Amino acid sequence: MKKTVPIFVIIFIFNIIFMSGVSSQWVWQNPFPTGSTLHNTKFLNINTGYAVGSDFTAIKTTNGGMNWHSITSNFDSVPSGVILQNAITSLFFIDTETGFMGRDNLFKTTDGGNRWVYLNSPFSPVRSIFFTDDNTGYITGDRIAKTTDGGHTWVVLNTGILESGEYESISFPSADTGYVSKFGSSSYILKTTNAGIDWTVKFNVPQKHFYGLQFLENNIGYACYYYGGYVMKTINGGDSWENLEYTSYITSLRFTTVSTGYVYGENGALHHTTNGGANWAYSHIEHWANIDFPNDTLGYLVGRYGIVWKTTNSGLLWDTIAPSLNNDLLSGDFINRDTGYAAGRGSTLLKTTNGGAIWSEQELNYNYDFNYIGFQNENTGYLCGLIVLKTTDAGLNWDSIAYFGEYFKTQFVNSETGYIGSYSFLYKTTNGGINWIFLERPSSTLSPTTKSFSFSDNSQYGLLMYSYENWPSSSYTKLYSTVDSGQSWVQVNQLVLSSYMYDINLISDQVAFMNGGYAGLLKTNNGGYNWSLSNGLPGISKPYFYNLNVGYFTWLGRLYKTINGGADWTLQFERSNYSFNSLFYTDVNTSYILGNQGVIFKTTNGGGTMVGINNNVENIPEEFILRQNFPNPFNPSTKISFDLPVDAKVKLTVYDMLGREVKSMVNTQLSTGRYEYQFEGSNFSSGIYFYRMEAVDNSGKKFVQTKRMVLVK
Numbered sequence: 173m174k175k176t177v178p179i180f181v182i183i184f185i186f187n188i189i190f191m192s193g194v195s196s197q198w199v200w201q202n203p204f205p206t207g208s209t210l211h212n213t214k215f216l217n218i219n220t221g222y223a224v225g226s227d228f229t230a231i232k233t234t235n236g237g238m239n240w241h242s243i244t245s246n247f248d249s250v251p252s253g254v255i256l257q258n259a260i261t262s263l264f265f266i267d268t269e270t271g272f273m274g275r276d277n278l279f280k281t282t283d284g285g286n287r288w289v290y291l292n293s294p295f296s297p298v299r300s301i302f303f304t305d306d307n308t309g310y311i312t313g314d315r316i317a318k319t320t321d322g323g324h325t326w327v328v329l330n331t332g333i334l335e336s337g338e339y340e341s342i343s344f345p346s347a348d349t350g351y352v353s354k355f356g357s358s359s360y361i362l363k364t365t366n367a368g369i370d371w372t373v374k375f376n377v378p379q380k381h382f383y384g385l386q387f388l389e390n391n392i393g394y395a396c397y398y399y400g401g402y403v404m405k406t407i408n409g410g411d412s413w414e415n416l417e418y419t420s421y422i423t424s425l426r427f428t429t430v431s432t433g434y435v436y437g438e439n440g441a442l443h444h445t446t447n448g449g450a451n452w453a454y455s456h457i458e459h460w461a462n463i464d465f466p467n468d469t470l471g472y473l474v475g476r477y478g479i480v481w482k483t484t485n486s487g488l489l490w491d492t493i494a495p496s497l498n499n500d501l502l503s504g505d506f507i508n509r510d511t512g513y514a515a516g517r518g519s520t521l522l523k524t525t526n527g528g529a530i531w532s533e534q535e536l537n538y539n540y541d542f543n544y545i546g547f548q549n550e551n552t553g554y555l556c557g558l559i560v561l562k563t564t565d566a567g568l569n570w571d572s573i574a575y576f577g578e579y580f581k582t583q584f585v586n587s588e589t590g591y592i593g594s595y596s597f598l599y600k601t602t603n604g605g606i607n608w609i610f611l612e613r614p615s616s617t618l619s620p621t622t623k624s625f626s627f628s629d630n631s632q633y634g635l636l637m638y639s640y641e642n643w644p645s646s647s648y649t650k651l652y653s654t655v656d657s658g659q660s661w662v663q664v665n666q667l668v669l670s671s672y673m674y675d676i677n678l679i680s681d682q683v684a685f686m687n688g689g690y691a692g693l694l695k696t697n698n699g700g701y702n703w704s705l706s707n708g709l710p711g712i713s714k715p716y717f718y719n720l721n722v723g724y725f726t727w728l729g730r731l732y733k734t735i736n737g738g739a740d741w742t743l744q745f746e747r748s749n750y751s752f753n754s755l756f757y758t759d760v761n762t763s764y765i766l767g768n769q770g771v772i773f774k775t776t777n778g779g780g781t782m783v784g785i786n787n788n789v790e791n792i793p794e795e796f797i798l799r800q801n802f803p804n805p806f807n808p809s810t811k812i813s814f815d816l817p818v819d820a821k822v823k824l825t826v827y828d829m830l831g832r833e834v835k836s837m838v839n840t841q842l843s844t845g846r847y848e849y850q851f852e853g854s855n856f857s858s859g860i861y862f863y864r865m866e867a868v869d870n871s872g873k874k875f876v877q878t879k880r881m882v883l884v885k
Contacts, residue, residue: 198745198773205231205240207771210474212263215466220268223474224260232285237482237493243285250290253809264301274298280323291323302342312339318368331362331371341385349390353382363410374410384425392430396422403435405449416449428465444487477769501766506758507547514766515545528774548587556582562605573605585629593625600658614652614661626678632657635700637676647672651700664700675714685715695738706738716755726752733779736840744779793817796875798865805882812863813848820867827862858885
C-alpha cells in the first residue's frame with residue numbers, strides 16, 4: 173500500500189449527480205489521441221485536419237494525421253451553468269484557422285482551435301453548419317438560422333414547412349443558391365436561390381431520413397437517405413432525382429468532385445464512384461462514421477473507438493493511423509509518479525515513464541489474460557493470470573514462476589509475500605514466488621462458486637469469503653478470518669449473508685468492503701463481524717481506497733468518489749461507451765482509471781472541480797460566510813457558495829415557504845476553503861425557498877445563517 177498523506181482539498185456532493193469530463197478533469201491518456209467515437213472530420217489541406225466526437229472530443233492534426241492533439245482546453249464566454257460534456261457532431265472550417273463546431277452548444281475559433289468562443293445559437297441541437305464566406309453562414313436543427321456577422325448573431329429563417337421535424341444537412345454551392353434536407357413524418361429537400369429568404373420544396377417522400385446532402389454546383393447534387401438506403405442525384409437543381417445506388421442504412425456521403433464520391437452504410441459497406449454514380453466500387457470497413465477528402469486521392473475516415481483511417485490512392489487501400497484497437501486493461505500499478513504499468517487481456521502490457529503522457533506496448537512471450545500487475549519496488553513486479561510472471565529488472569524481462577490453471581485473485585503484501593487464489597485453492601509464497609504453499613481451506617460441505625480473500629499489508633490478519641450461488645432458491649456467503657497469515661481460519665461470528673458476493677477487500681485490519689450483485693456494496697468497521705450498506709451503490713465492482721476516507725468505486729463506465737469512508741458517494745465521472753475495470757493511485761490526488769478497449773484516464777487533482785460543491789483553498793477565508801445565491805431569481809438552477817475559515821461539520825439545507833425540508837445538499841465534515849453548490853430546481857415548483865447553513869468547528873463554535881431565493885418558471 174502506498175504511503176498515506178494528509179488530505180488537503182476535500183470535494184463533496186451529498187447527492188449523486190452526473191459530472192462532465194471537462195469539469196471533473198479526468199484526462200484521456202490511452203488510446204491516443206482518443207478512444208471516443210468520432211462523428212465528423214474536416215481536412216483543409218493534406219496536413220491540417222480536425223475531428224470531433226463523443227464525450228466532447230475535438231482533436232487536430234497538422235501532419236496529415238500522424239499525430240493528433242486535443243483542442244478542447246480553452247473556451248471563452250461560456251455562460252454559467254453550461255456543461256461541456258456531450259458529443260460534438262457538427263464541424264465546419266472556412267480555412268485552417270477559422271471554424272465552427274457544436275451540437276448542444278455552438279463554438280467558433282479563429283486561431284485553429286487554440287481558443288473557442290461560445291456563440292448564442294437560437295436552438296439546440298445544432299445538426300449541421302455551413303458558411304459561404306467569413307461572415308455568412310447557416311446552421312440547422314429544428315429550424316434554420318442565418319448569420320451575416322460570423323456567427324455572433326443569428327436570424328431564424330422561414331422555410332414555409334409547418335410540420336415538426338429536424339433540418340439535417342445543408343449545402344450552398346454558391347452565395348445565393350442552397351439546399352437543405354428535413355426529416356419528420358415527411359422528409360423534404362428544400363432549395364433557396366436568394367440566400368435563404370425564400371425556400372421551395374424540391375423533393376418530398378414520407379418517412380425517410382436524409383442523412384447526407386451535398387451540392388458542388390448550383391444544379392448538380394447528391395443526397396442519401398438512411399431508411400431504404402438509396403443514393404440520389406440531380407442535375408437540374410432538384411427538379412428531378414435519379415436513384416443511383418442502394419446500401420442499407422446509409423450514414424455518410426462525401427463527393428470530392430461532381431463525379432467522384434463515397435457513401436457509407438452501417439453494415440460496413442463503403443461505395444465509391446468516379447463517374448457521377450453510373451458505376452460503384454465496393455469495399456468493407458467497420459466502425460467508421462464520416463469521411464473527408466482534401467483532394468482526389470487523399471482521404472480520411474473517422475469512426476468508433478477514435479479510429480482514423482487514411483488513403484492515398486482514392487480509397488483503394490486504407491491504413492489505420494490512429495489509434496489501433498487495444499485489448500481490455502484490467503490492472504495497473506505505478507512505482508513512482510512517472511513510471512507505471514497496465515496489463516490486461518491478450519497478453520497486453522503497457523508501460524509509461526512520463527506519468528502516462530505516452531504508453532508503449534511491452535512484448536510478452538506468453539499468451540494469457542493478466543488480471544493483476546503489482547510492483548513492490550522499481551525493479552520487482554508480478555504479472556498474474558493463469559500463469560504467474562515475475563520481473564526483477566523493471567519489466568525488461570519476465571520469467572514464469574508458477575502455473576495454476578485457475579485464477580480468481582492475486583495480492584502481494586510485500587516483495588516476498590503474496591497470495592493467489594481460485595475457486596478451489598489458495599496458495600501463498602514467502603520467497604518471491606520461488607515456492608508456493610497450499611493453504612488449507614476452512615471445512616465446508618459445499619464448494620463455493622466464488623471465493624475471494626484479502627490480507628492486511630501491515631499484519632497477519634486476513635479475510636476469506638466463500639460465496640454459494642443457487643439462484644433463485646438460495647444464495648449465501650460465509651466469511652472467515654485469520655490472524656496467522658492464512659495458516660488457520662475461523663468463521664467470523666458465524667456470519668452467513670443471504671446473498672451472493674463477488675469480492676472482499678481490506679482497507680485496514682478492521683475496515684473492509686464486500687461487494688455483490690444483489691446485496692450491493694457492504695462495509696465493516698470491526699473486522700467483519702457487522703456489515704452495513706454503503707449508500708446503496710451496486711455491488712458489481714469493488715472499491716479502491718487510498719486511505720480510510722478517500723476512495724473510488726467503478727461501475728460500468730461510471731466513477732464514484734467518497735471522502736468519508738463510503739458513507740456518501742458522488743458520481744464524479746462518466747464515459748458511457750466504456751467499462752472501467754480498475755483504478756490505482758500514485759498519491760491522494762493522482763489516480764488512473766483502466767477500462768475496456770485499452771482506455772486510460774488520469775487525474776492529478778482528485779477528479780478536479782465538480783458541478784456541485786467546489787472547494788477553493790487558494791485564498792483561505794477569514795470568516796464564515798454564506799453568500800447570496802446567483803442567479804436570483806433563477807430557472808432552473810442556481811449556485812450557492814459559502815466560506816469556511818476552519819474545518820467544520822457543515823449542513824446546507826433547502827426549505828420551502830412552510831418550513832419543510834425539500835433538499836439536503838451537504839451534511840458532512842469539510843476542510844477550510846470556499847465551496848460552491850449548484851441547486852437544481854427542475855423538479856420543484858415556482859416560489860420562494862430558503863437555504864440554511866449550519867457549521868460547527870472543532871472547538872464547538874457554531875455559525876448559522878439563512879438566505880432567501882426565488883425560483884421562477
